[in-house]
Amino acid sequence: MTRRSSLIALEIVAIALALLILIPFFMILVNSFKGIRESALFGLSLPTTWEFGNYKDVFKQDNIIRGFKNSFLISGLTVVCVNLFAAMSAFIIQRRGGKFLNGVYLAFIMGLIVPVSIIPTIKLMNDLHIKGTYFSIIMYYSAVLLPFAVFLLVGFMKSIPRELDEAALLEGCGYFRLFFRIILPLISTVLVTVSIVVIVSVWNDFFGPFYLVTDSTKWTIVLQVFNFVTLYSTNWGVVFAFMIVVITPVLVIYLFLQRYIIDGLTAGSMKG
Amino acid sequence: MKRLKYPLYFSFPAIAVFLLFFITPTIIGVYYSFTDWNINADAIKFIGLDNYVELFKEPRLKQAFINTIIFAAAVTVLQNVTGIALALILNEKLKSRNLLRMIFFMPYVIAPLVIGYIFRAIYHPGHGIVNQFLDLIGLDFMMQDWLNDPKYALFTIIITDIWRVAGFSMVVYLAGLQFIPKDLIESSSIDGANYWSRFRHIVFPLLAPAFTVNVLLAMIGSMKVFEIVMVLTEGGPGYTTEVFYTLIRTTFSSGEMGYATAVNMLLFAFVSLVGVPVLMMMKKREVEM
Numbered sequence: 001m002t003r004r005s006s007l008i009a010l011e012i013v014a015i016a017l018a019l020l021i022l023i024p025f026f027m028i029l030v031n032s033f034k035g036i037r038e039s040a041l042f043g044l045s046l047p048t049t050w051e052f053g054n055y056k057d058v059f060k061q062d063n064i065i066r067g068f069k070n071s072f073l074i075s076g077l078t079v080v081c082v083n084l085f086a087a088m089s090a091f092i093i094q095r096r097g098g099k100f101l102n103g104v105y106l107a108f109i110m111g112l113i114v115p116v117s118i119i120p121t122i123k124l125m126n127d128l129h130i131k132g133t134y135f136s137i138i139m140y141y142s143a144v145l146l147p148f149a150v151f152l153l154v155g156f157m158k159s160i161p162r163e164l165d166e167a168a169l170l171e172g173c174g175y176f177r178l179f180f181r182i183i184l185p186l187i188s189t190v191l192v193t194v195s196i197v198v199i200v201s202v203w204n205d206f207f208g209p210f211y212l213v214t215d216s217t218k219w220t221i222v223l224q225v226f227n228f229v230t231l232y233s234t235n236w237g238v239v240f241a242f243m244i245v246v247i248t249p250v251l252v253i254y255l256f257l258q259r260y261i262i263d264g265l266t267a268g269s270m271k272g
Numbered sequence: 273m274k275r276l277k278y279p280l281y282f283s284f285p286a287i288a289v290f291l292l293f294f295i296t297p298t299i300i301g302v303y304y305s306f307t308d309w310n311i312n313a314d315a316i317k318f319i320g321l322d323n324y325v326e327l328f329k330e331p332r333l334k335q336a337f338i339n340t341i342i343f344a345a346a347v348t349v350l351q352n353v354t355g356i357a358l359a360l361i362l363n364e365k366l367k368s369r370n371l372l373r374m375i376f377f378m379p380y381v382i383a384p385l386v387i388g389y390i391f392r393a394i395y396h397p398g399h400g401i402v403n404q405f406l407d408l409i410g411l412d413f414m415m416q417d418w419l420n421d422p423k424y425a426l427f428t429i430i431i432t433d434i435w436r437v438a439g440f441s442m443v444v445y446l447a448g449l450q451f452i453p454k455d456l457i458e459s460s461s462i463d464g465a466n467y468w469s470r471f472r473h474i475v476f477p478l479l480a481p482a483f484t485v486n487v488l489l490a491m492i493g494s495m496k497v498f499e500i501v502m503v504l505t506e507g508g509p510g511y512t513t514e515v516f517y518t519l520i521r522t523t524f525s526s527g528e529m530g531y532a533t534a535v536n537m538l539l540f541a542f543v544s545l546v547g548v549p550v551l552m553m554m555k556k557r558e559v560e561m
Contacts, residue, residue, distance in 0.1 A: 007365065090286065101283065113488075
């Protein structure tokens with residue numbers, strides 16, 4: 001085979017594989033426009049009658065808008081906490097070193113792999129009288145995601161020359177100004193990566209809020225999906241419409257940020 | 273130049289959050305796993321190793337343990353094989369390669385819970401598109417009740433998870449491929465090395481860092497699998513797809529907190545036992561590089 005024709009063959013294989021990825025998405029999309037009976041067949045054909053009312057039914061549910069708001073609030077605040085705390089500690093861990101900080105770094109690395117103890121966490125939140133609050137879920141996510149952020153940032157901090165610190169401090173700059181004015185802007189690309197990973201993890205997570213958030217007014221959007229399917233699985237058209245509503249924002253964000261996501265994974269994994 | 277005195281307190285916020293909300297629950301968890309803590313009882317009593325003894329007698333735990341190992345091993349292997357294959361294909365100069373890279377990564381940004389529901393429809397024994405497709409191409413004898421047949425349920429969950437995560441591995445491998453100098457590949461093909469031997473002797477060894485990262489992440493991630501199993505089978509039929517987290521969920525909902533915590537501690541021990549040595553190896557190699 002010539003190089004050209006083998007490339008064409010390879011392209012066809014790749015496109016066929018990509019269809020395997022796309023078909024499930026197509027399936028929920030067409031079925032989200034079907035009526036009760038037709039959508040229960042989960043087929044790939046276009047709807048015989050287009051049922052746009054499914055989407056109207058979805059948006060009629062107050063708790064869906066509230067779910068989006070909660071997801072937005074929780075992931076937004078977690079991003080701020082994780083980035084700020086991880087960057088500050090990574091800066092000190094990498095620059096200062098010493099027995100204590102090396103131990104701290106090691107503890108964070110362990111946290112990267114071991115699973116959270118969820119039931120004691122519920123108990124702890126309860127004893128601290130913060131169970132079910134936004135604060136408790138944000139702290140839970142921060143604790144879970146800090147290890148990853150610290151790990152990534154310590155690795156990256158090595159590439160920022162110490163001479164920069166020395167020069168700045170010699171000029172009479174304090175440590176706070178050094179950190180916020182000089183170091184933070186230099187690590188902004190890694191912070192974008194951290195932010196994306198945090199947002200995707202928090203937005204899509206079911207495990208945390210399932211155990212920690214009992215008050216349904218604070219449920220995230222994924223928890224609303226769980227609840228919705230449990231209650232309304234008799235009408236798959238509406239369920240699928242809901243899924244499209246949940247998936248679309250994530251996919252849109254992904255399409256805009258995919259270059260950063262992929263670059264970030266690249267930088268992170270190769271440095272890590 | 274005098275040694276700079278970086279302020280230690282910069283590290284305190286992160287340490288405080290991590291210590292309070294990650295390490296503390298783990299430590300109190302060790303204690304609670306030795307108690308009869310039950311939602312219906314008033315007092316929590318220390319009962320020593322009873323929970324663990326009970327657990328090891330329980331066939332469900334054994335099943336969850338075996339299933340977690342099978343799931344983690346299968347996902348780790350398959351995810352890496354498909355990941356490398358996709359990365360090699362999409363590293364070639366294909367016209368559609370940017371679009372295809374984007375498509376393969378797409379499932380990774382969707383909530384696993386939602387993916388579980390989508391595939392529950394896809395595997396439906398009567399109308400699901402898997403069986404419909406097999407029927408259409410004349411392979412109707414291969415039609416199965418994918419999620420309710422104990423023979424296939426775990427396998428079906430594994431395939432679903434591969435669908436979800438293959439693109440992630442692909443991206444990490446693609447990144448690794450960028451670090452391989454082009455002239456190395458060119459000179460080897462001038463020397464007459466064929467594709468396979470070039471892959472074995474040049475490309476794969478140079479992909480080692482990407483490989484380690486991928487294996488570690490796949491292993492750790494798959495040992496903690498929860499949502500997909502919960503939605504697709506709830507650990508059933510019987511206990512044939514039970515994993516650690518579905519077992520924790522059922523013992524938790526029945527109010528046996530001490531017992532559920534003991535299951536959590538076993539998962540903790542298991543993941544640490546597998547993950548920590550691999551991670552230490554990685555860190556050591558990082559220094560050498």
